[in-house]
Amino acid sequence: MPLPAKAFQRWLNGVAPDTSTAVICRVSGVKRTTLAQQLVRGKVAETTVVSISRAYDINPVAALATFDTYSDLVSSSLPPSDRELVSQIATVDLLRAVIVRTAPTGSAGTGSTGSGSTGSGSTGTGPPELSPPPHATSVKNWVDAIDDGELRHRVSAATGVAPQNYSAQLTANRLAPELAVATSRAAGVGLAGGLVATGLVTEAESGWPPGARQAALDRLSDGDLAALAGERLQALGKALRRQEQDQEQTERIWENLV
């Protein structure tokens, strides 16, 4: 799945000609042993390319696009949809937005200004900054945001990855970069969105306009925001409850068998 070592070497030659691997590793923070291992195996991880591109001031998405697997990354410049953008807002930030919108003016922290903005939620001094993606459930939320109900089947058919493996990755908040791009392709959305959701590249690197997530959040009606926050809370509650049950069970095992 990762990038072929030969193509990587060619790319690296273009990026940093006549530079030793040692220097490249030092500048980019990639561990030498890791890189050596990837080269020996003939498969270089996408994160390696991303780290090196950043070190040499190259856009990581553009760098990935020079590889065959990702050649269509740059040519498609579909802007992210509002649903995608909102899916990359952390649950805590959504809840904060709910509080800011519903709390009577004054208790939200800003007193004098901003009372005129009905429903837009942007109080006078501006909302607290959203934490950058990815968040704890960003991968699953992103796929849910672009899923028309058949997306998982299409991805599975296109990539040959079994649906249960795909779901397992989503649950673990992971998604292989190639799968993330394949998912975007199958959903017909901007191809870099999945790379943001998995945290491989940043919003800015993928070409999302600054403040786009905040703007999308502001465009949500109070009802939609409350419903969305509710969904997230419910999912969080389920995950926490499962965790607690696992924990309880483990404790019971310790108590009786250790």
Next chain:
Amino acid sequence: MSEILPWITLVVCASAALARLPSAVRGVNPTLFLIFLLATAAGILSIEQFYMAIDGALGGINIAHVLLRLIVFATIYLIAVRVTKGFGAPDAHRMISGRPGLAMLAIFTAALVTVFLLMEPAASSVRFREAGAVSARNEALLPYYWAAARGYLAYVSLALLPALLRSVRESLPPLVRTGAALMAAGAVATVAGLCLEFAPLQLLVVAPAVNNGAVVFYTSGLVLVWMARVKAANRGGHGTSSTGR
């Protein structure tokens, strides 16, 4: 080959008991120490030299063998009680330490002792080997003796198996799941041990391997679960009452 197997079993059980001693002294789950101690005692009684000496002291008519079988009953009972509680299997727990479970224990114990008393006294022989050669009656009764001895173990193992297999699939620490898998293997080997009593003679050669394997699987499964706890505690995990300090 079959002479060394009991020694391996003994070493595994004795090491586990020894390793568990400090915790038992501190009062942490002394049952676990008792389990390993009983398993060690059973291991000792399965080795010819020790068996002859101990049975000699008990009159030299194989009373030590009945004792060995009862020790094995006690060991598997204690393991089963702990496992069903730990892995949260109330149904299995009832089948073992509830009224039906205790009834089974009583029936098999009574059957074992009765069959033994019905047999003519035979001179000490480890694993009760030569008892059948004494008389035709003994020859005929011996299979019933073994059916009683292995029957209870198979009953308990069958009751445990679903809970163990379920735990293997649950999202527990990997070492716990491996431990559950090993104990499941022990349960399967125990049931297989009973089946081998009724198997054709050609298959009997594997019986010692299967029966010793059952003990080793059960014991190492318990040890692995314990290792999982040690690992969790070392990682700065929760509850460090059994390790550290």
